[in-house]
Amino acid sequence: MKIIYTDSLVVGAGLAGLRVAIASKERGLDTVVLSLIPAKRSHSAAAQGGMQASLGNTVKGMGDDEDVHFQDTVKGSDWGCDQDVARMFAHCAPKAVRELANWGVPWSRITAGDREVVVNAEKVTITEAEEAHGLINARDFGGTKKWRTCYTADGTGHSLLYAVDNKAIEMDIPVHERIEALSLIHDGKRCHGVIARCLVTGELRAYIGKSTTIATGGYGRIYEVSTNAIICEGIGQALALDTGVATLGNMEAVQFHPTAIVPVGILTTEGCRGDGGLLRDKDGHRFMPDYEPEKKELASRDVVSRRMTEHMRKGKGVDSPYGPHLWLDITLLGRKHVETNLREVKEICENFLGIDPAKDWIPVRPTQHYSMGGIRTDATGESPQLAGLFSVGEAACWDMHGFNRLGGNSLAETVVGGMIIGKYVADFCEKNTLEINTDLIEASSSKLSEEIDRLLVGEGTENVFDIKLAMQRIMMSYVGIFRNGPELEKAVSELKALLVRSKNIGLKCKKRHANPELVEALRVPRMLRVALTVACGANARTESRGAHAREDYPQRNDKEWLNRTLSTWPDENALEPQLSYEQLDVMKMELPPGYRGYGNDNAIAHPDTAVREVEIEKILTELGDDANRFEKQAAVMPFELPETLRPRNERLSDTLTVPGEKT
Amino acid sequence: MTSPRTISFNIFRYDPQDPSDKPKMVTYEITEAPGMTVFIALNMLREQQDPSLQFDFVCRAGICGSCAMVINGKPTLACRTLTANFPDGKITLMPLPGFELIGDLSVDTGKFMRELAERLQLWLQPDANDIDIHRLETPMDPAEAAKLYELERCVECGVCVSACATKQMKDSFVGAVGMMKIARFEMDSRDIRTAEDFYHVIGNQDGVFGCMTLLGCQDACPKDLPHMQQIAYLRRKMAQTIVSC
Numbered sequence: 001m002k003i004i005y006t007d008s009l010v011v012g013a014g015l016a017g018l019r020v021a022i023a024s025k026e027r028g029l030d031t032v033v034l035s036l037i038p039a040k041r042s043h044s045a046a047a048q049g050g051m052q053a054s055l056g057n058t059v060k061g062m063g064d065d066e067d068v069h070f071q072d073t074v075k076g077s078d079w080g081c082d083q084d085v086a087r088m089f090a091h092c093a094p095k096a097v098r099e100l101a102n103w104g105v106p107w108s109r110i111t112a113g114d115r116e117v118v119v120n121a122e123k124v125t126i127t128e129a130e131e132a133h134g135l136i137n138a139r140d141f142g143g144t145k146k147w148r149t150c151y152t153a154d155g156t157g158h159s160l161l162y163a164v165d166n167k168a169i170e171m172d173i174p175v176h177e178r179i180e181a182l183s184l185i186h187d188g189k190r191c192h193g194v195i196a197r198c199l200v201t202g203e204l205r206a207y208i209g210k211s212t213t214i215a216t217g218g219y220g221r222i223y224e225v226s227t228n229a230i231i232c233e234g235i236g237q238a239l240a241l242d243t244g245v246a247t248l249g250n251m252e253a254v255q256f257h258p259t260a261i262v263p264v265g266i267l268t269t270e271g272c273r274g275d276g277g278l279l280r281d282k283d284g285h286r287f288m289p290d291y292e293p294e295k296k297e298l299a300s301r302d303v304v305s306r307r308m309t310e311h312m313r314k315g316k317g318v319d320s321p322y323g324p325h326l327w328l329d330i331t332l333l334g335r336k337h338v339e340t341n342l343r344e345v346k347e348i349c350e351n352f353l354g355i356d357p358a359k360d361w362i363p364v365r366p367t368q369h370y371s372m373g374g375i376r377t378d379a380t381g382e383s384p385q386l387a388g389l390f391s392v393g394e395a396a397c398w399d400m401h402g403f404n405r406l407g408g409n410s411l412a413e414t415v416v417g418g419m420i421i422g423k424y425v426a427d428f429c430e431k432n433t434l435e436i437n438t439d440l441i442e443a444s445s446s447k448l449s450e451e452i453d454r455l456l457v458g459e460g461t462e463n464v465f466d467i468k469l470a471m472q473r474i475m476m477s478y479v480g481i482f483r484n485g486p487e488l489e490k491a492v493s494e495l496k497a498l499l500v501r502s503k504n505i506g507l508k509c510k511k512r513h514a515n516p517e518l519v520e521a522l523r524v525p526r527m528l529r530v531a532l533t534v535a536c537g538a539n540a541r542t543e544s545r546g547a548h549a550r551e552d553y554p555q556r557n558d559k560e561w562l563n564r565t566l567s568t569w570p571d572e573n574a575l576e577p578q579l580s581y582e583q584l585d586v587m588k589m590e591l592p593p594g595y596r597g598y599g600n601d602n603a604i605a606h607p608d609t610a611v612r613e614v615e616i617e618k619i620l621t622e623l624g625d626d627a628n629r630f631e632k633q634a635a636v637m638p639f640e641l642p643e644t645l646r647p648r649n650e651r652l653s654d655t656l657t658v659p660g661e662k663t
Numbered sequence: 664m665t666s667p668r669t670i671s672f673n674i675f676r677y678d679p680q681d682p683s684d685k686p687k688m689v690t691y692e693i694t695e696a697p698g699m700t701v702f703i704a705l706n707m708l709r710e711q712q713d714p715s716l717q718f719d720f721v722c723r724a725g726i727c728g729s730c731a732m733v734i735n736g737k738p739t740l741a742c743r744t745l746t747a748n749f750p751d752g753k754i755t756l757m758p759l760p761g762f763e764l765i766g767d768l769s770v771d772t773g774k775f776m777r778e779l780a781e782r783l784q785l786w787l788q789p790d791a792n793d794i795d796i797h798r799l800e801t802p803m804d805p806a807e808a809a810k811l812y813e814l815e816r817c818v819e820c821g822v823c824v825s826a827c828a829t830k831q832m833k834d835s836f837v838g839a840v841g842m843m844k845i846a847r848f849e850m851d852s853r854d855i856r857t858a859e860d861f862y863h864v865i866g867n868q869d870g871v872f873g874c875m876t877l878l879g880c881q882d883a884c885p886k887d888l889p890h891m892q893q894i895a896y897l898r899r900k901m902a903q904t905i906v907s908c
Contacts, residue, residue: 037719038773040819041727095796101803102794104787104851106811109803134802152812158726159815166786169777177773178765200765201680229722263698266724321697340809344726351725351743352698465710509715513680514766517714647797655799 001445002205006032007429009193009209011181012236014042015414016393017215018164023422025171029429032207033175034196036231039165043217043229044414047157048269048344050139050149052408053093056651057135058110059126060147066090067629068145071591073409076143076300077402078546078556079593084379085400087639089416094649096415097136097150104163107136108151118276118333120296131652140274141407143300149408154269154344157411182522184212184239185444191389192435195444202513204448206441210429211388214239218371218394222531224472226368227260227267236395238526240375241533246383247566249376249397252537255405255547256481257369258304263322264352265367268345270407273297275341277330279308280361281316292598302404302547303598305366309481320363327361366481370410372401372547376566381421388428392421403546423642455521460506464521467502471495471531479535484551488539495535496575499528533567533577540579541565558593558606586612590637670695670752672704678766701734701741717767728818732768733757738825740885759825772821783837783864785844789853807852814847816886823890826879835869839880839890842871846893849900858900866901
């Protein structure tokens with residue numbers, strides 16, 4: 001078997017993986033990236049709306065800074081996130097945006113003077129400062145206090161991915177395409193690389209690295225209807241789960257996007273609503289203000305998705321052969337806006353619906369969209385159980401999203417997380433040597449070879465495509481937007497039955513190379529184990545937090561559930577994961593749990609919350625009135641960052657208020 | 664309501680890794696469903712009739728460019744081609760010409776595009792001094808940013824390469840995709856390369872002066888990129904470079 005050695009091994013060539021690879025290569029490390037597909041085809045390209053960074057250039061972003069971005073992120077997460085990570089992230093996001101400008105991203109820029117925008121269904125004129133002319137623009141997104149989402153029309157992910165991949169090409173970073181990692185090489189303490197299969201030749205290869213970074217994206221395709229690309233199947237999470245040692249975090253935290261088109265589930269960006277688009281029911285009535293009078297269409301995604309579902313349950317959906325849907329109305333933005341800033345949306349409407357969104361309403365409904373859960377890492381991106389195993393982006397539970405991710409924070413996480421974690425990956429590679437135990441490599445590859453042999457020569461009778469579809473339908477029906485005990489029980493027991501059946505998959509196509517049926521047969525049992533972590537975690541979590549909404553437990557229960565679900569799969573013959581919980585420490589939080597700002601405040605408080613609030617008050621009083629926001633923040637919750645990322649971010653407001661003085 | 668029709672797919676089949684295999688066309692039949700795309704149909708064929716069928720899809724939404732193939736003689740994206748567009752219900756699928764065949768409808772566009780990027784240096788080459796990520800970014804004309812994004816919408820699907828007669832005759836020709844990208848960097852005020860620098864890369868028969876202006880690229884581009892305009896723009900620039908020397 002071919003063994004390929006490197007320093008920094010990265011699995012996944014989307015934005016997060018490429019950014020880590022660049023960070024490794026910048027430090028002179030040998031770096032190899034594995035990818036199912038050409039890097040520029042990665043799902044990162046599908047992000048339309050933009051990335052959040054508190055540049056505060058536009059008039060609607062004035063006063064924005066890391067503190068406000070941090071607070072929005074923590075509230076958005078329903079206090080499920082790691083606040084250290086949210087701080088690291090908010091601090092570095094402006095740096096990532098500016099770095100990307102230097103790598104070629106043509107960010108949409110501000111034009112000084114008056115411009116007309118649509119806010120709350122009304123045309124409003126805003127006036128941009130002369131000093132802001134030509135600086136990076138931002139649009140409004142749900143769940144944010146300021147206009148913070150930087151964008152290039154509605155092709156932001158495309159622009160970013162192309163710029164970052166171009167940078168990787170410039171740096172001569174090899175991307176091994178059409179390679180699928182299928183197991184991790186590890187000894188229970190340290191990860192040494194992966195065993196991967198070439199999807200063209202069927203050849204198995206060992207990739208050995210000092211560090212192994214999983215950046216394979218989310219697991220949306222365990223659901224039948226998803227906005228995700230069809231490669232987002234959760235194999236990266238399965239790689240970690242199948243070690244029996246590494247943990248997955250918060251797998252039940254699955255986000256539904258409010259506005260995917262019906263029936264195919266292709267996304268129309270949140271930018272549609274951010275730019276002023278409205279949701280309407282079968283009577284043409286704009287219903288969101290009835291439910292969320294303050295935030296309306298721009299409440300956070302989990303809230304809007306649930307309100308839409310509630311409204312359809314009241315019989316207000318539009319009937320269609322594919323079930324009820326609602327309307328997204330962007331006609332009021334005007335043709336020019338639609339054809340420039342929402343151009344991808346226009347193309348999607350034309351090609352898949354045969355409609356013109358500048359004059360027709362778009363049929364939409366909430367659809368599986370984002371995986372907040374993933375490979376549990378610490379703040380440096382490393383698995384606490386397996387040294388040398390890192391994870392970044394949607395594949396990871398780093399965990400800045402907690403139980404609900406804000407629009408514009410996922411694209412930001414890929415490049416900001418990659419920027420930060422990439423430095424820690426490089427540190428790890430510099431501090432550690434390559435460890436090669438050929439017995440270990442042999443054992444890992446034999447196990448995979450046997451699995452493949454069994455599939456190719458076995459007499460199994462189960463059809464892999466049938467099992468996959470059954471799994472996707474179970475997840476859609478019973479582990480969806482609203483969840484309850486009986487349905488989750490049903491999901492768990494049906495998924496277990498499928499996992500048993502999956503041990504008896506039989507193949508019609510017996511080719512060892514280039515065999516799409518074999519590819520599925522290797523993936524589906526792995527996907528089933530991932531699906532079981534989602535269903536079991538959801539069943540056990542008897543509260544509602546962020547995107548995890550239990551009809552039978554509607555309260556957010558900080559008293560009992562202010563924790564992170566951890567899943568492991570120590571016994572490979574078991575039919576369900578082992579769950580354990582990692583407590584979130586209120587006494588270390590900068591922002592103790594509070595009201596998130598939607599509907600009734602029904603949270604059951606954690607006893608430490610009041611104590612911590614008093615403590616924070618005391619810390620701030622002792623600091624005195626002269627302390628600036630940075631000093632206050634550092635006193636309440638100090639956080640770590642690689643040294644080169646620590647400098648403060650300059651903003652237009654700094655130069656405007658204190659001419660000539662840089663912060 | 665009329666009953667759904669049966670459509671037939673005539674598909675190119677060949678496994679270049681199997682020495683005993685020969686290229687052939689195989690016909691499959693499928694019942695059409697409302698809103699069916701070639702993406703949906705091919706997946707149904709693979710799941711229900713022939714699990715060995717090879718083809719590529721990633722985003723299935725016209726965003727990633729992976730599923731380009733020749734559909735009834737025209738190179739285009741399969742994911743957003745509705746079967747309803749073909750009144751006689753007969754659809755012939757061939758792999759894109761001009762790329763290494765992986766098998767059946769799957770071709771290696773990734774390898775081609777990476778080599779092209781390396782050969783033409785298709786990345787931004789800014790002034791190295793301009794990289795303090797902690798400070799305010801350098802302003803850029805909003806119109807320029809918008810223009811650059813327009814040219815950057817290429818998804819590297821390879822359709823322009825397959826639709827180009829020059830490229831089919833001359834392997835070293837950079838194709839519309841190469842020229843579009845050069846134009847994008849040439850127009851970017853952040854890039855320090857000059858027209859003279861680009862002249863060395865595309866001011867020849869492999870570049871702007873090799874193009875026969877048949878404009879298959881412009882006609883077939885699924886993103887409606889202005890290839891004609893960009894090739895003309897680059898020709899003018901390159902010609903000016905010669906005159907000014």
